[in-house]
Every structure is written in C-alpha cells, then in structure tokens.
Amino acid sequence: MPSPNDLTLIGILLLALVTVESGGYFLTRIVRGRVPANALQVSFFRAGHAHAAVLLVLSIAILAVISYAALDGFWLWLASIGVPIAAILMPAGFFLSVLGKDPERPNRLIWLLWAGVAVLTAALITAGIGLIAGGVAAL
Template identity: 80%
Template structure:
C-alpha cells in the first residue's frame, strides 16, 4: 500500500506524462519540418522527450515499492524524489540549452542536464540500497 505522500507524487507524475505527450506532438512537427530546427536542436529535442518519458515511468516504478525500503527522513525523501527531480532537470537541460535561432552548441543551461544526472544517480543508489537492505533484513 502506498503512503499518502507517495500517492500524491504518483498522481503528479501521471499528470506530468500529459506534458510528455504534448512534447511528442511538438517533436512530430519538428521532424516534419513544420517547426524550424537544426540538427543539434532536433537531436536534443528527441533526447529531452525520451528522457522525460522514461524517467517519469521509472519514478512511478520506484514509488510503487519505496515505502518498503529501510529508509527514513532525508534518505527516504532522496530515494522517493531523486528520479522525479531528474525527470524535470534532464529534459529541461536538453530543451533549454538549444533554444534560439540555429545554435551551434548548447548554451550554459546544459548544466541542468548534469544536475539532473546527479539527482538521478543519488536517487537510484539510495533507493537501491534501501530496498536491498529491507530485502536482506526481511
């Protein structure tokens, strides 16, 4: 049984998938040439869209089991929110770093991607260790 806070985050993640759906529509316009974009933008838009979807679904999978982990306080928070935070930061880094007319390289906003990588890694390690500890103790 999910805790009320996990249910709330789960609901938010499901609703966030609607934004991924609208992003998919935008991406179809880009690849059909209806929205001008250079090769860098097209590849970053694709990567941002894919990361958003995969990380949101991964977030829901973690939330489905994280209440069983041997974690409390900050560690439980990190295990529960590290991947959802990455699901926001990583796509934002991909999308926002290539805005503008015909950029030749990503802007400084690419740091959002790397901040998301840190959040993803911290969340996965914490959730994995917490669940492993609970499994070995049980």
C-alpha cells in the same frame, strides 16, 4: 503499500505524462518541417522528450515500492523524490540549452542536464541500497 504522499505524487506524475504527449506532438511538427530546427536541436529535443518519459515512469515504479526500503528521513526523501526531480532537470537541460535560432552547440543551461544526472545517480543508489536492505531485513 505506498504512503498517501507517494500516491499523490504518483497521480501528479501520471498527469505530467500528458505534457510528454504534447512534447511528442511538437516533435512531429519538427520532423514534418513545420517548426524550424537544426540537427543539434532535433537530437536534443528527442533526448529531452525520451528522458522525460522514461524518468517519469521510473519515478512511478520507485514510488510503488519505496515504502519497503530500509530508509528514513533525508534518505527516504532522496530515494522518493530524486528521480522526479531528475525528470525535470534533465529534460530542461536538453531543451533549454539549444533554444534560439540555429545554435551550433549547447548553451550554459546544459548544466541542468548534469545536475539532473547527479540527482538521478544519488537517488538510484539510495533507493537501490535501501530496497536491498529492506529485502534482506524481511528475510
């Protein structure tokens, strides 16, 4: 059973998915030519949009089961909040690194993407090991 804190975060994440919907509308405006964007921007905007949605849903799935993990303290915090943090950092890296008029390549804010990758990896490994340990202990 998710903790009250996890349930609150799940509610926040569900509401955050509404912002992903508005991002989808923005993408339809780009592909219809109503918002100017070059090929790099289009591909990064699509990637940012997709990563935001997938990582928010993955966050909800992890929070629904993380209370069964054999984790506590920092490790439980990382497993619980790491994917939601990555759901902010990775799309931000995609979107912010190609802002401007006709960029030829991503700017320095691409580091947000790689920071998100690092946090995501650490959170998934921690959650996975903790859930396996929790499952084995419950046998």
